[in-house]
Amino acid sequence: MNCTTCQKHLDAYFDGTLSPDLKSQVEAHLAACKACSEWYARWPVVEQVMNEEKSTFSNPFLATRIMVQLEEMQSKTYVPAHVFAKQPVFRPVTVMFIVGVAISLGVLLGNLYRPLQVHPSHSTELLYLDDAAIEPISFYEAK
Amino acid sequence: MTDFELIQEILSGNLTLFRQLLERHQAQVFRTCIGFVHHKEDADDLTQEVFIQAYQSLASFKGDSEFSTWLYRIAVNRALNYTRERQKKSIFDRLDSFFTGEKAVQSFSDGATEENPEQQLIHNEEREMIAKALEKLPEKQRVAIVLSKYDDMSQREIANVLNTTEGAVEALLQRAKTTLRKELLHLYRRHKHQ
């Protein structure tokens, strides 16, 4: 018996439903083949792990959670949460986009700046005159 | 009320009846999901996605198969998408954890068993290896083994979900076990040499 045939009969062998002839052939192969005997020892553990996972129960509030989401979807204000949460690319892309917009806005605003142009006929000192501080000429013309 | 009658009622606007449909099939969908993701919270999320999609495409259910078969198809598709996404994501996670020093390890044992800590420890390694080996199976083989082992479906029922023949399912299961065996023995050996 080769490995493939042995594997094929293992399920039935575990269940004890193999004919005596096949059973002794399987046993002979298991005694001679390291890989198959290792698998024979391991398979019940695999089954057990699968059975344990299978007997896990879902969150007791899951049904309520689903109903709430469905009701939210029915009222039109619904924005599916997974659009933001379940797309790992979405956030980096959004962040990059915002950063890009901020930079180009900065460059644009920077380019709009023009240094104050002073007419050549005025001296720059005139710009620093505080008009509010100048006393009215009538003050000196008193009496 | 049968599933079909319930669905007619829901489609005519009685959303609250969807809860009955949910309660009837939730455990079944959850088992399929955990067979693919091996993590309780992820399986919860996935179950939720499956039912939301089921609700959204409920009108396309014409009743020419059992509702549960139709639902299994959605669950299988969703679960496969989910694991594909996760495989893609895990590459980034690994990069991420390389820089942050964090360990991006999925827990396979959350609240699943109550054993003594020592037993639990051995078990977790075993679990992780088994989950890893299952995840490495080609998709069709994985679907066949999950439906058979987690949902206790007969080969005929699996054939219905996958739209194929019983013979094909039998071959698929056989191949799945062979692949699983090779992968697991490989993992065990590597583990022993560590």
Ligand SMILES: [Zn+2]
């Ligand atoms: Zn062998």
